[in-house]
Amino acid sequence: MKGSITKRGSSYSVRVDIGKDHNGRRIQKSKSGFRTKRDAQEYLNQLWMDTQRRELSEEPFDQFVEKWFHTFYRRNVAETTAGNRWYLIQKHLVTYFGQTQLNHITARMLDEFYNEKLDEGLSTKTVRELHNLLNSVLSQAVKWSLLENNPVLVATPPKVRSKESTPWNQAQTEQFLQAIQGKPDETFFILAIFTGMRKGELLGLKWNDINLVKGKIHLRRSVARVKGKGLIVKDLKTKKSKRQISISPYVVKVLTEHRQVQGREKSQFFGYREEGIVFPTNKGMYKDPNNILRTFNRYIEKAEVPKITIHDLRHLHATLMLESGVNPKIVAERLGHSRVGVTLDLYSHVSSDIQEEAAIRFEEAFFQ
Structure with a gap:
C-alpha cells in the first residue's frame, strides 16, 4: 500500500492507494484537514494496519489452521495429543470450512456445522472437542489481529451427555x-x-x-x-x-x-x-x-x-476399590487423577452409596 502526505496551506492531507478494482484500476482514498504532519502520519499508519488486517482476515481457513497448528499449537501439547487433534482438524474442520475466509465464519455457520456433525453420528463429546479446537484457532486469529471478534464465543455447541460407565461385576471379572x-x-x-x-x-x-x-x-x-x-x-x-x-x-x-x-x-x-x-x-x-x-x-x-473397553478395566478397578471402602483420595492417587474431585465426579454412582453407608455409620456411632 502506497501513501503520501501533502501540506496544503496550514493543514495536511493524506492520499493512499488501497488496491485495485475488478478492472485493474487503482483505488485511492484521501483525507485532509490534519492540523499537524504527525496527525496525518498516525492516520496513514492506522489505515495501513486496517488494510493489512482486512487482507489477512480474508486468508482461507485451511491455510490459516495449518499455519496455526504447526507454528503454535503442536509445540504446546503432547505429541499424542497433537496427532489426535490434527486428525480431527483434517477430517472435520478442513473438509467443512476449507477455503472459507476467516472473516466470513459466523456463529450461525458454526451452529450449522455442529448440527451436521451430530447428524453424521458424532457424539456430543466429539462435537464439543471440535468446538474447543475452533475456539483455539479463531482466538489466536484475534490475538494476531487478523479478526476483530471470535464467532465461536457466541455459537451454541451441544452439551456433553455423560455416558456412565458400566464395568463388569466381580462374577463377570x-x-x-x-x-x-x-x-x-x-x-x-x-x-x-x-x-x-x-x-x-x-x-x-x-x-x-x-x-x-x-x-x-x-x-x-x-x-x-x-x-x-x-x-x-x-x-x-x-x-x-x-x-x-x-x-x-x-x-x-x-x-x-x-x-x-x-x-x-x-x-x-x-x-x-x-x-x-x-x-x-x-x-x-x-x-x-x-x-x-x-x-x-x-x-x-x-x-x-x-x-x-480396556479403559473400562480401569473403571472396574476404581469401582471395586470405592465399594470396598477405600478412601477416594487413595483411589485418585492410584489412577493418577489430578485431584480427588475428578475421581468422585467419574464415580458418582459409587460415591452416593458410600455416602449412604457413612450416614448409617454415623447414626450407629451416635446412638451407641
Missing part, C-alpha cells in the same frame, strides 16, 4: 480371568484389573520400574500409536501421572511367574533384543496398543462376558 488362564497376555490383563493402570502405561513398563520385594510399581512412561508417526514412547510428565502404586502379594506372585516364563521363552525367539520390557513382542520390543486391543476383544468373546 472372575469369569473373564478364568477364561484367559494360561493365555498370552494374561498377566497384562490381571495387572490392568488389579492396578487400574492405563493401557499405554502397562505397555511402557520395564522390569526396573517394579520392586517385587517391596510390592511397588513406579510409572515413568507410556506407549502410544500416533497417526503418521507410528509407535512412540513418551515420558509421563505430570506429578500425578508419574506415580508409584502398591501391588498385592497376588500380583507380586503373578509378575514373578511371568518374569520366569519370559526368561525361558525369550531364548527361543530369533533376533530377540533385551530391553527389559515387561510386556514385549517376540522381538523384545514394545507392543502395539492396537494389537493388545484385538487380543482383549478376542478374550471377551471367549469368556462370554459383556463387551467393554
Whole structure:
C-alpha cells in the first residue's frame, strides 16, 4: 500500500492507494484537514494496519489452521495429543470450512456445522472437542489481529451427555480371568484389573520400574500409536501421572511367574533384543496398543462376558476399590487423577452409596 502526505496551506492531507478494482484500476482514498504532519502520519499508519488486517482476515481457513497448528499449537501439547487433534482438524474442520475466509465464519455457520456433525453420528463429546479446537484457532486469529471478534464465543455447541460407565461385576471379572488362564497376555490383563493402570502405561513398563520385594510399581512412561508417526514412547510428565502404586502379594506372585516364563521363552525367539520390557513382542520390543486391543476383544468373546473397553478395566478397578471402602483420595492417587474431585465426579454412582453407608455409620456411632 502506497501513501503520501501533502501540506496544503496550514493543514495536511493524506492520499493512499488501497488496491485495485475488478478492472485493474487503482483505488485511492484521501483525507485532509490534519492540523499537524504527525496527525496525518498516525492516520496513514492506522489505515495501513486496517488494510493489512482486512487482507489477512480474508486468508482461507485451511491455510490459516495449518499455519496455526504447526507454528503454535503442536509445540504446546503432547505429541499424542497433537496427532489426535490434527486428525480431527483434517477430517472435520478442513473438509467443512476449507477455503472459507476467516472473516466470513459466523456463529450461525458454526451452529450449522455442529448440527451436521451430530447428524453424521458424532457424539456430543466429539462435537464439543471440535468446538474447543475452533475456539483455539479463531482466538489466536484475534490475538494476531487478523479478526476483530471470535464467532465461536457466541455459537451454541451441544452439551456433553455423560455416558456412565458400566464395568463388569466381580462374577463377570472372575469369569473373564478364568477364561484367559494360561493365555498370552494374561498377566497384562490381571495387572490392568488389579492396578487400574492405563493401557499405554502397562505397555511402557520395564522390569526396573517394579520392586517385587517391596510390592511397588513406579510409572515413568507410556506407549502410544500416533497417526503418521507410528509407535512412540513418551515420558509421563505430570506429578500425578508419574506415580508409584502398591501391588498385592497376588500380583507380586503373578509378575514373578511371568518374569520366569519370559526368561525361558525369550531364548527361543530369533533376533530377540533385551530391553527389559515387561510386556514385549517376540522381538523384545514394545507392543502395539492396537494389537493388545484385538487380543482383549478376542478374550471377551471367549469368556462370554459383556463387551467393554480396556479403559473400562480401569473403571472396574476404581469401582471395586470405592465399594470396598477405600478412601477416594487413595483411589485418585492410584489412577493418577489430578485431584480427588475428578475421581468422585467419574464415580458418582459409587460415591452416593458410600455416602449412604457413612450416614448409617454415623447414626450407629451416635446412638451407641
